[in-house]
Amino acid sequence: MTTRLRPLRRLLGVASALTVGAVLLSGCGAGSTAAPAAGAAPKSGGDLVFLIDSLGATWIPNNSSISSYQGHIWGHLTDKLVYVDAEGTLSPWIAESWDENADKTSFTLHLKEGVTFSDGTPLDAAAVVANIDIWAKGRPDEGINRIGLFPSANYVGAEAVDATTVTVSFAAPTLSFIPTLAYHGSILLSPATLALPADQQADLANDIGSGPFVVEKVADGDSVVLKKRDDYDWGPEALGHDGPAYLDSITYKQVAEPSLRTASVESGQAQVAYNASPQDLEALKSEGLTVETPRYLGFVNGYALNTSVAPFDDIRVRQAVQHGIDRDEILSTVYTEDWHAAESFLQSTVPEATDHSADIAYDPAEAASLLDEAGWVKGADGVRTKNGEKLSFTLYPNPYLQASQSVDELVDQQLTTLGFEVHLETYDVPTYGQKVIGNATVPATEITRSFVDVGTVAGVLTSQKKGDEDWFKVGTSDATLNDLSTRIATATDRDARAKVADELQGYVLDQGYFVPLTQIVQRVYVQAPDVSGVSYNGLAYAYYLDAWLND
Numbered sequence: 209m210t211t212r213l214r215p216l217r218r219l220l221g222v223a224s225a226l227t228v229g230a231v232l233l234s235g236c237g238a239g240s241t242a243a244p245a246a247g248a249a250p251k252s253g254g255d256l257v258f259l260i261d262s263l264g265a266t267w268i269p270n271n272s273s274i275s276s277y278q279g280h281i282w283g284h285l286t287d288k289l290v291y292v293d294a295e296g297t298l299s300p301w302i303a304e305s306w307d308e309n310a311d312k313t314s315f316t317l318h319l320k321e322g323v324t325f326s327d328g329t330p331l332d333a334a335a336v337v338a339n340i341d342i343w344a345k346g347r348p349d350e351g352i353n354r355i356g357l358f359p360s361a362n363y364v365g366a367e368a369v370d371a372t373t374v375t376v377s378f379a380a381p382t383l384s385f386i387p388t389l390a391y392h393g394s395i396l397l398s399p400a401t402l403a404l405p406a407d408q409q410a411d412l413a414n415d416i417g418s419g420p421f422v423v424e425k426v427a428d429g430d431s432v433v434l435k436k437r438d439d440y441d442w443g444p445e446a447l448g449h450d451g452p453a454y455l456d457s458i459t460y461k462q463v464a465e466p467s468l469r470t471a472s473v474e475s476g477q478a479q480v481a482y483n484a485s486p487q488d489l490e491a492l493k494s495e496g497l498t499v500e501t502p503r504y505l506g507f508v509n510g511y512a513l514n515t516s517v518a519p520f521d522d523i524r525v526r527q528a529v530q531h532g533i534d535r536d537e538i539l540s541t542v543y544t545e546d547w548h549a550a551e552s553f554l555q556s557t558v559p560e561a562t563d564h565s566a567d568i569a570y571d572p573a574e575a576a577s578l579l580d581e582a583g584w585v586k587g588a589d590g591v592r593t594k595n596g597e598k599l600s601f602t603l604y605p606n607p608y609l610q611a612s613q614s615v616d617e618l619v620d621q622q623l624t625t626l627g628f629e630v631h632l633e634t635y636d637v638p639t640y641g642q643k644v645i646g647n648a649t650v651p652a653t654e655i656t657r658s659f660v661d662v663g664t665v666a667g668v669l670t671s672q673k674k675g676d677e678d679w680f681k682v683g684t685s686d687a688t689l690n691d692l693s694t695r696i697a698t699a700t701d702r703d704a705r706a707k708v709a710d711e712l713q714g715y716v717l718d719q720g721y722f723v724p725l726t727q728i729v730q731r732v733y734v735q736a737p738d739v740s741g742v743s744y745n746g747l748a749y750a751y752y753l754d755a756w757l758n759d
Contacts (some may be wrong), residue, residue, distance in 0.1 A: 210301060219248035250741060253759035255457045257478035259469040261724040262607070263432065263462050264292060267412040270346055270353045274393040276608050276656070276730055277559075277637070279434055280482075281460055282395050283749050286417030288306070289317060289336070291444035292390035292660050292746035296559055299446040302331060302396060302418075312381040312700045313590060318730075319372040323442050325398040326422045333368035337401040338552065340366040340376060351406040354675060355393040357657075357664040359384050359697075361673030381700045384663030392747045401698050418442075420453045420753050432460045443753050454741070454756040466610065470734050478759070480750070481734040483610040486543045489732070498735040499547040503727060504748035505558055506658030508550040509609065510724040514651050518680035519599055524582040526720025530568055531573035532626045533619055542614045552713045560662040560709035567717040568724055575626055584627065588634050592627035600629040604644045609638045609730055616654070648681065655679075655722075656730050658747045662709050666697035668704040669716070680721040688715060 264278045268534040272278040273286075294705040302323055307316040323331040340442040344361040344363040346354035354360055378387065381401060388394060398416035401409065408414050412426050420443065421434035459479070463469045469481035484492065489499050497663040506699055513520040515527070520526050539547055552566065584592035586600050590676040592599040601621065605613040635643060644650055659665065670686070670693050684690055692712040699705035716722050731748045741755040 212452075215656050219596055221234050226428075247421045248740065248758055249753070250756045251515060251758065252454045252756070253456055254454075254456050254759065255459065256480065256739070256752065256755070256757065257459045257461060258464045258480040258482065258483045259461050259472055259474075259478050261462070261464055261466070261469075261610075263429065263460065263473060264638045265641060266410050267415065268352060268406050268409045269357055269395060269397055269415055270342060271351075271392070273395050274356055274391075278369055279392045279747075279749060281434070281558065282417075283392065283457060283751060284419050284421040284434055285415070285423065286395035286397060286419045287323075287331075287442065288390055288394055290386060290389040291446050292387065293446060294502060294557070294744060294746055294748075297658070298390060298559065298660075299444065301390075301444045302336075302442065306386055308386070310700075312385075313378045315385055315609050316369075317374040317376070319374065320442055321372055323418055324439075325416050325418045326437055327400070327416045329400070329416075329736050330414070330489050331369075331396060331418045333374045334371075335399050336374045336396070337366040337368050338402050339394075339396050340374075342402050343394055346404075349750055352409070355391070356512045356661050356677070357391060357667055358393070359664065359667070360675050361667070361697075381698045382663070382701065383699055383705065384661040384697075387661030388659075388664060389635070390746065392402075392658070402750055406526055418514045418520075421458060424457065430462055436462075436613075438587075440695050444693070447751075447754055449754045453753050454507045455752055458752060461681060473734055473736050476736070479501045479736045479739050482732070483733045484731070485733050486547070486729075490545065490733075491543050492734050496737055498737060498739070500735060500742070500744065500750070501729040501730065502734040502744040502748040503548075503555060503729055504658040504731070505660055505746045506555055506728070507655050507722075508553055508555055508720055508724045509615075509657055509728040509730075510550065510553060510725055511603075511652040512655050512679040512722055513720060514648070514653070515674075517649060517651050518597070519601060520651055520720075523720055524578040525584070525599070526723075527622065528575040528578040528582075528626065529628075529721045530575075530717065531571040532623055532628075533580070533723065533725070535568070535621055535725060536570070537622070538615055538618055541618060542611050543726065547729055548727040550726050553716060553722040553724050554662070554665075554709075554713060555727055560706045564712045564713050564717050567714060572626065579627060586627045590624070590627060591629045599627055601651040602631040602633055603652055604640065604650065604654065604694065605632065605634050606656055607635065607640050608656050609654070610727070610732065612654060615725060617642070638643055652723075653679070655729060658730075660746060661695055663699065665712075667691040669693045686719075689719075691722075 254329050264275045273282040277285040291299050291301045303317045305318045309710045341357045343355040344360045345573040346352050359382045362378040362380040366376045425433040435457045436453045443449045473481045483522040551563045551565050584594045603616045605616045668677040668679045671683045738758045743751045
């Protein structure tokens with residue numbers, strides 16, 4: 209078993225802290241390090257500085273709102289029809305209530321009155337129809353994507369019945385529709401924004417939402433400054449917050465180096481550092497900083513294996529990988545107690561998730577036997593070959609996950625002992641998007657993906673419907689997977705659907721289509737003690753409508 213030594217934490221002194229401060233925007237004040245008094249009342253005012261690793265490559269709303277980076281900004285510029293909390297409970301937001309017919313093909317949304325976009329235009333039924341249409345269809349010929357995991361395949365259309373009532377129709381049962389309205393891609397934008405061509409939507413200053421903040425300044429590749437919207441008064445019902453935000457502004461500042469982000473919070477130059485290294489968290493806690501590691505509803509972190517390319521076109525090789533990875537070693541070496549073991553390819557917070565730990569148990573003897581059976585023979589160098597070809601593939605660490613490279617390096621070591629030759633290629637966010645995401649030749653894609661409702665998973669498993677993502681490149685060749693996908697997508701009863709979800713989890717894992725690593729904590733927040741009132745939704749995003757600074 210390979211053991212990795214954890215690196216010593218670099219505690220930065222005064223000189224380093226000053227260096228960190230130099231990369232921040234001028235005018236951003238240092239926050240107090242004093243802990244808030246117990247039961248302290250919220251205070252209005254103050255500027256929160258949030259340090260983030262990346263601000264992505266484009267601001268086209270449909271293309272960027274599902275990003276774990278840009279989603280933070282969109283979550284404060286826009287609202288959603290429905291709110292979801294960390295337990296997956298749905299509650300009203302812009303939709304005050306909703307109805308559905310018996311076969312779950314027709315839904316009626318009843319909207320809150322008096323809601324406006326920041327340009328003063330009404331967020332009415334016509335605006336909601338325009339948004340639902342673009343989520344479902346996008347404008348792909350213009351470079352505007354549909355929203356991934358939106359139940360587009362059976363979408364018929366949306367209609368404004370009157371100013372505050374919308375009906376939405378589907379050609380087949382779609383239990384996932386209402387939950388998907390809480391997904392972080394389902395952001396409400398002004399119809400004027402939606403009508404813009406992609407190149408103009410890509411300018412964040414042109415994108416008008418109805419949220420508690422508006423854009424004050426954008427410096428491409430550097431920062432986004434949001435300022436409070438004074439007339440905002442329609443936050444999620446679950447938060448119980450009346451009126452506008454307490455904070456005057458939020459600055460999202462791009463700082464690539466994790467140690468610089470956390471050092472800036474330590475020194476009071478910023479209030480929040482995103483994506484700290486898991487190995488630094490205990491030290492940060494001991495310094496009096498707050499560390500939040502919310503888990504989101506969705507898929508665990510793991511590999512979607514491409515069945516259309518060697519060596520993963522052989523089920524025995526996929527199963528060998530499934531049983532050849534020591535997940536306990538990953539947890540104990542790379543992560544802290546804030547991370548949990550994977551039990552399936554779904555997070556355990558998903559209501560329909562069931563424990564399939566036995567299907568992914570570490571068993572190197574079984575893994576070696578499977579490779580032997582498949583005809584892969586170890587050579588003198590320890591690498592297996594077959595018909596003159598090496599048992600080789602490449603992993604691409606996911607830049608959206610702070611510890612991805614460390615995990616992939618450990619997986620490399622574990623699989624090498626079985627006779628695999630594993631290569632690693634590391635890219636930044638824009639390059640990863642260009643070279644890895646959507647590339648049908650990539651043998652293993654590391655997944656970090658959230659969803660709100662289990663019914664939407666059907667959209668990634670096969671290519672039965674237009675727009676399906678077909679993660680495993682099986683197309684429609686697997687009749688069992690086709691059947692399970694259809695049944696989970698078209699169920700009309702949640703209890704019956706849960707049984708299908710259990711069967712689906714077992715089948716996908718047994719086929720070696722998905723190789724879980726750990727339950728995911730993708731969004732790690734290191735926070736100064738003077739920040740109070742932060743909420744985290746079911747997608748693990750920090751929301752600052754109710755937050756304030758105790759300085």
